[in-house]
Amino acid sequence: MCPTFGLDEVVPIIYARFKFWMGRARKKWVQLPLRPRTWGGAREGAGRKKSDRAGVPHRPRAKVKKKTALHVTVRLVREVRSLRRFKLAPAMRRAFAATKRKDGFRLCQFSIQRDHLHLACEADSNEGLSRGMQGLAIRMARALNRLWRRVGNVFADRYHDRILQSPREVWNALRYVLCNVHKHGAWTSRTRHDPFSSAPWFEGWRGAQPKPEQPSPAARARAWLLRTGWSFHGLIDIDATPVLALPRTQ
Numbered sequence: 001m002c003p004t005f006g007l008d009e010v011v012p013i014i015y016a017r018f019k020f021w022m023g024r025a026r027k028k029w030v031q032l033p034l035r036p037r038t039w040g041g042a043r044e045g046a047g048r049k050k051s052d053r054a055g056v057p058h059r060p061r062a063k064v065k066k067k068t069a070l071h072v073t074v075r076l077v078r079e080v081r082s083l084r085r086f087k088l089a090p091a092m093r094r095a096f097a098a099t100k101r102k103d104g105f106r107l108c109q110f111s112i113q114r115d116h117l118h119l120a121c122e123a124d125s126n127e128g129l130s131r132g133m134q135g136l137a138i139r140m141a142r143a144l145n146r147l148w149r150r151v152g153n154v155f156a157d158r159y160h161d162r163i164l165q166s167p168r169e170v171w172n173a174l175r176y177v178l179c180n181v182h183k184h185g186a187w188t189s190r191t192r193h194d195p196f197s198s199a200p201w202f203e204g205w206r207g208a209q210p211k212p213e214q215p216s217p218a219a220r221a222r223a224w225l226l227r228t229g230w231s232f233h234g235l236i237d238i239d240a241t242p243v244l245a246l247p248r249t250q
Contacts, residue, residue: 062163064126067223069164071173072119072133075156081148082114084186084196091147095139096198096217102135104128106219108226111180111197118177120170122223133159170230176242178202183241190239199238206235 064070076083083092092112100107105128109120123129141154164170181187181194193199193209200209201216221227 061126061161064123064129064163066124068123069170069173069221069223069225070119070121070123070129071162071164071177072121073160074117074119074133074137076115077153077156078115079152080115080144080150080154083112083117083144084114086195088144088147089196091143092140093217095136095143097215098139099132099136100217100219102128102132105132106222107132107136108218108221109174109177109198109202110218111177111194111199113180113184113196114186118180120173120177120226122221122226129161164225167225167229167232170225171233171236172242174202174204174226174230175236175240178236179238179240179242182239193238202236204231204235206237209238 089112096107096110099105104124106122107119108122111118121129121132123132137155137159144154145151162173164173178194178197178199181197187194193202198216198218199205200212201218223229
């Protein structure tokens with residue numbers, strides 16, 4: 001037969017066992033050390049991966065208002081080949097033509113260098129500029145990767161933009177964009193336009209120049225500065241070697 005216990009005998013036993021296990025739990029409880037986090041935060045290798053040619057700081061951009069004239073520079077990654085190849089020119093012109101006029105963005109002039117692009121454009125807002133440049137980058141990357149039979153990034157990092165505020169600044173920027181090939185020595189002719197730019201369609205050259213029969217891959221400017229204001233400082237020589245002027249200081 002099983003032994004029987006009274007309530008006055010069972011309660012002390014249960015209480016003793018309870019104190020025993022509680023004391024044991026307190027003795028085994030140890031403060032865990034704080035472990036360093038292995039994700040996020042400021043550490044080596046953290047953040048979005050950038051190209052080795054990335055040089056545009058991630059800072060808030062200047063305020064872009066309606067019909068703002070800008071000089072934009074876009075760099076390419078080192079892995080891609082030179083853009084100044086005649087077999088690439090048709091695809092790049094199609095990309096320029098498809099994105100030359102978007103909501104709040106107009107691509108007015110361009111020049112293609114070996115590893116970067118120079119653009120003279122207009123924007124009505126920061127959002128319009130961002131969307132226009134994003135659309136251009138996507139179309140060009142797809143077209144070039146298709147021709148090169150590769151995958152991956154084509155443009156190195158954020159584009160660099162500079163707001164043009166006066167006719168003199170626009171005149172200097174147009175000469176810099178359209179004659180940039182002379183600065184790099186990639187086009188030696190002093191009487192013919194650079195075929196890797198919108199120079200053949202530009203109407204501000206000094207002296208009459210024959211225009212191509214095909215439509216321009218660039219859009220017509222709407223802002224006074226890029227349309228006619230810059231011409232107050234004279235027409236542009238086709239053989240000019242540009243030097244980018246510094247922006248005005250307030």
